[in-house]
Amino acid sequence: MDTLLFDLDGTLLDTNPLIIASFRHTLGYYFPNETYRDEDIFPFIGPTLEKSFKALNEPEWKEMQAFYRSFNIAMHDQLVAEYPGVIEGLYRLHAKGYKMGVVTSKGRPVVEQGLRLFNIDHLFDVVITADDVVHEKPHAEPVELALRALGSTADRAVMVGDNDTDIFSGKNAGTKTVAVGWALKGRAFLEALEPDVIIDSMEHFEAWLDEVTVHA
CATH class of the missing domain: 3.40.50.1000 (HAD superfamily/HAD-like)
Structure with a gap:
């Protein structure tokens, strides 16, 4: 071996705190009437962003992906441990x-x-x-x-x-x-x-x- x-x-x-914060930030913006707990976000951890956002049947998945990445990059060094x-x-x-x-x-x-x-x-x-x-x-x-x-x-x-x-x-x-x-x-x-x-x-x-x- x-x-x-x-x-x-x-x-x-x-990176889990960063990923969860990034999804919560994105989902909160696009679905303001929904409440997302950490456990609601867990299934999104692992697959690509494209797959995660497409799974929501959201036609704006590309825009959501860019929105997520903008926040994720901005907060990266503060939240990764x-x-x-x-x-x-x-x-x-x-x-x-x-x-x-x-x-x-x-x-x-x-x-x-x-x-x-x-x-x-x-x-x-x-x-x-x-x-x-x-x-x-x-x-x-x-x-x-x-x-x-x-x-x-x-x-x-x-x-x-x-x-x-x-x-x-x-x-x-x-x-x-x-x-x-x-x-x-x-x-x-x-x-x-x-x-x-x-x-x-x-x-x-x-x-x-x-x-x-x-x-x-």
Whole structure:
């Protein structure tokens, strides 16, 4: 096992407060008579903005997408936070020589903003965003594109994420799959996805990688 692919939002960076605030800001503007609780917004976390806004049967989905992104970018650095131990773990994995990539359903500009904000952009050899693919996660295409860019194969790779789109994209591409135990949607949600493992920390992930490598 020599290739590690990571989702970004909710996996490496705690962008959930930003995403929830951005959706609430957008939905509040376009549907002022509705009240949106956090749990009403959770289903929108994971899919692309296009898919989320189209699901509302809203003809103004492109305008809503632009409205969302304007707020999201403006508030990004104030609302995005670290998960305890995750960034330190990324540095350790990089030092061990793993090929590392990001596979996300976000657009490239805000992805790069987040990676630079926490000084982790140089840790990744490839970053695949929604702008790079025809079929977003859970389709295999984003993972397969990352593997080709890294010169790797599915049998040597792991897809790590916090959502069904991440786990199924990895499964569809033939990689092992890892769900992060700090996912917003909770452990029962993750267990139903049947990943190869649910990790509770980066140390747990490293130990699992060592075990998988020994038994490979």
